[in-house]
Amino acid sequence: MPNKPSLGLRLAFWAGMLFLHFPIVIIVLYALTTEDRTYRFPPPGLTLKWFGEALERQDMWRALLLSLQVAGMATFIALVLGTMVAAAMYRFQFRGKDAITLLLILPIALPGILTGIALLTTFKRLALEPGFWTIVIGHATFCIVTVYNNVVARFRRTGYSQVEASMDLGADWFRTWRFVVLPSIATALLAGGMLSFALSFDEVIVTTFTAADQKTLPIWFLNELFRPRERPVTNVVAVFVMLITFLPIVLAQWLTRDTDDLHGGGKTS
Amino acid sequence: MSNAVELINLSCHFGPVRAVDGVDLEVRPGEFFSMLGPSGSGKTTCLRLIGGFEQPSAGAIRLFGQDAGRLPPYARDVNTVFQDYALFPHMNVRDNVAYALMVRGVGRAERYRRAEEMLEQVKLAGFGDRRPGQLSGGQRQRVALARALINQPKLLLLDEPLGALDLKLREEMQIELKALQRSLGITFIYVTHDQSEALSMSDRVAVFNQGRIEQLDTPKRLYEYPRTEFVARFVGSANVLEGSAIGLEGKYALRPERIRVQAGHHGGPNCLAGELLDVHYLGSQTRYEVRVGNQRLTAIASSDEQELPIGGPVTLGWEPSALRELEVAR
Numbered sequence: 001m002p003n004k005p006s007l008g009l010r011l012a013f014w015a016g017m018l019f020l021h022f023p024i025v026i027i028v029l030y031a032l033t034t035e036d037r038t039y040r041f042p043p044p045g046l047t048l049k050w051f052g053e054a055l056e057r058q059d060m061w062r063a064l065l066l067s068l069q070v071a072g073m074a075t076f077i078a079l080v081l082g083t084m085v086a087a088a089m090y091r092f093q094f095r096g097k098d099a100i101t102l103l104l105i106l107p108i109a110l111p112g113i114l115t116g117i118a119l120l121t122t123f124k125r126l127a128l129e130p131g132f133w134t135i136v137i138g139h140a141t142f143c144i145v146t147v148y149n150n151v152v153a154r155f156r157r158t159g160y161s162q163v164e165a166s167m168d169l170g171a172d173w174f175r176t177w178r179f180v181v182l183p184s185i186a187t188a189l190l191a192g193g194m195l196s197f198a199l200s201f202d203e204v205i206v207t208t209f210t211a212a213d214q215k216t217l218p219i220w221f222l223n224e225l226f227r228p229r230e231r232p233v234t235n236v237v238a239v240f241v242m243l244i245t246f247l248p249i250v251l252a253q254w255l256t257r258d259t260d261d262l263h264g265g266g267k268t269s
Numbered sequence: 270m271s272n273a274v275e276l277i278n279l280s281c282h283f284g285p286v287r288a289v290d291g292v293d294l295e296v297r298p299g300e301f302f303s304m305l306g307p308s309g310s311g312k313t314t315c316l317r318l319i320g321g322f323e324q325p326s327a328g329a330i331r332l333f334g335q336d337a338g339r340l341p342p343y344a345r346d347v348n349t350v351f352q353d354y355a356l357f358p359h360m361n362v363r364d365n366v367a368y369a370l371m372v373r374g375v376g377r378a379e380r381y382r383r384a385e386e387m388l389e390q391v392k393l394a395g396f397g398d399r400r401p402g403q404l405s406g407g408q409r410q411r412v413a414l415a416r417a418l419i420n421q422p423k424l425l426l427l428d429e430p431l432g433a434l435d436l437k438l439r440e441e442m443q444i445e446l447k448a449l450q451r452s453l454g455i456t457f458i459y460v461t462h463d464q465s466e467a468l469s470m471s472d473r474v475a476v477f478n479q480g481r482i483e484q485l486d487t488p489k490r491l492y493e494y495p496r497t498e499f500v501a502r503f504v505g506s507a508n509v510l511e512g513s514a515i516g517l518e519g520k521y522a523l524r525p526e527r528i529r530v531q532a533g534h535h536g537g538p539n540c541l542a543g544e545l546l547d548v549h550y551l552g553s554q555t556r557y558e559v560r561v562g563n564q565r566l567t568a569i570a571s572s573d574e575q576e577l578p579i580g581g582p583v584t585l586g587w588e589p590s591a592l593r594e595l596e597v598a599r
Contacts, residue, residue, distance in 0.1 A: 159353070159355075161351050161352075161353055161355035162355050162356075162357060164320075164322050164342065164349075164351070164355065165349070165351055165355035165356075165357075165416075166357075166368070166372075167321075167341065167342040167343045168320060168321075168322075168342045168343070168347075168348055168349045168417075169343075169348065169368050169369035169372065169416065169417075169420070170343045170369050170372050170373055170420065171343055171368075171372040172341075172343050175372050179368075179371075179372070180357055183357075183359045184357075184358070184359060
């Protein structure tokens with residue numbers, strides 16, 4: 001029989017939830033305020049005009065576009081490499097396997113500042129100019145593990161005999177991949193890919209180390225905070241970003257419901 | 270006509286483990302051939318070598334006269350029924366069964382027609398739209414069978430296909446499989462650890478032990494003339510007697526049903542006196558556990574009126590022809 005939590009426990013729960021999510025409510029509230037210099041409480045009035053202003057800001061659009069491109073490319077790289085490493089780790093026994101698991105997790109476990117410095121040093125050594133591709137590579141390092149975790153869990157659950165059955169029935173490697181493996185890991189790829197995308201989309205620290213003068217959306221935010229005017233525009237964009245990152249995560253969770261596949265969701269940095 | 274399968278001094282080692290260690294055998298076309306042995310005896314690895322899922326470390330595999338040792342599974346005219354069935358969960362039953370036709374590029378109408386025929390043959394007509402997850406274990410088994418047979422292979426490999434079924438279903442499927450094999454006239458290689466299954470279905474049985482074939486014979490000869498102590502004990506049950514106890518040289522197997530049990534101690538040739546430890550009444554038969562010296566022997570007799578007291582003296586007797594001499598060491 002399920003126990004009903006005590007009143008105190010329930011109060012504590014809701015207090016915790018309020019503490020976690022109250023700032024989000026504030027962000028939405030100040031996207032609607034009429035006053036544009038200081039965040040006065042309560043807001044003197046409510047308006048929708050900042051939504052219009054935000055849409056006309058070219059620098060915002062450039063930052064948003066860059067962020068989408070970076071996140072898209074980093075996710076693509078993570079999907080390809082993460083799936084390949086998951087397949088290798090599932091299928092083969094070899095020396096140093098545990099070490100590789102650790103290496104995969106490191107970029108997400110290490111503080112972002114270390115990853116950032118390490119990448120910057122490496123790029124300098126390799127004489128790579130900071131730019132779009134250095135940001136993508138930086139993001140891909142910590143995106144791979146989310147795909148890897150999801151896909152390797154799916155492989156373990158599915159078992160290898162389906163692959164053998166497919167080849168037994170006349171399908172070569174390519175067709176087996178196309179007709180059996182890919183359909184069985186499709187939702188794991190989707191979940192891992194969405195998490196990757198969300199991780200990359202709001203990344204600041206690694207980006208600051210690997211970008212030249214490019215501004216991804218989170219960096220654009222940081223810069224905006226120092227502007228004296230039109231502050232609610234930042235809040236409007238923040239509301240958009242919340243939707244862009246929130247919806248895929250909810251979708252990913254829904255797609256992999258009834259499974260315990262959603263790994264690597266939390267990046268500690 | 271060439272043999273369906275020839276294994277020539279075949280070995281497969283995983284690191285230090287000699288899973289298959291120098292196996293020679295020939296399977297004739299149309300034969301129901303079983304590989305019998307305890308787990309880890311090499312029978313499944315041997316089957317997987319024939320299917321192409323493992324690479325031989327040494328030796329050769331010939332399928333219908335063609336060297337096949339290095340061919341990938343999809344290039345062999347062989348199909349497999351896997352122990353866990355390995356059905357594709359994201360396809361319905363019809364697409365599962367039609368899979369082999371689909372990858373060969375057979376058109377949709379034709380492959381669905383043939384899939385439906387196959388499903389009828391395994392008594393699953395009308396199940397085409399279901400998903401594997403919606404079927405019972407026995408039904409999944411039949412789908413796996415239909416899927417493996419749709420391409421009309423000349424050789425079907427079955428890896429403990431009935432292992433996951435309950436006893437009653439298992440016995441039904443044994444009869445059906447045997448009937449199917451007869452009507453199709455194709456070669457079956459059947460891996461099992463269940464000796465009664467192997468004996469009742471097979472034309473010939475290879476008994477595996479530690480990566481080698483211990484004995485390869487018809488079921489009747491295997492039971493009647495076990496060559497080694499391992500075979501005698503694994504196929505049916507057997508009492509193994511040291512020759513010295515009965516005035517002979519070597520070692521002998523004696524089947525429980527070949528032993529007569531009499532009350533009291535009697536002298537004479539071909540008998541041993543002992544103490545009755547236990548009696549198990551099994552209906553038509555009765556099993557007696559008897560201690561002779563420091564050995565425990567089992568005798569099985571048709572049940573009759575006689576009632577022997579537990580702990581009392583008995584004498585076990587047999588015809589000299591019932592003793593089978595065993596090879597002592599290989």
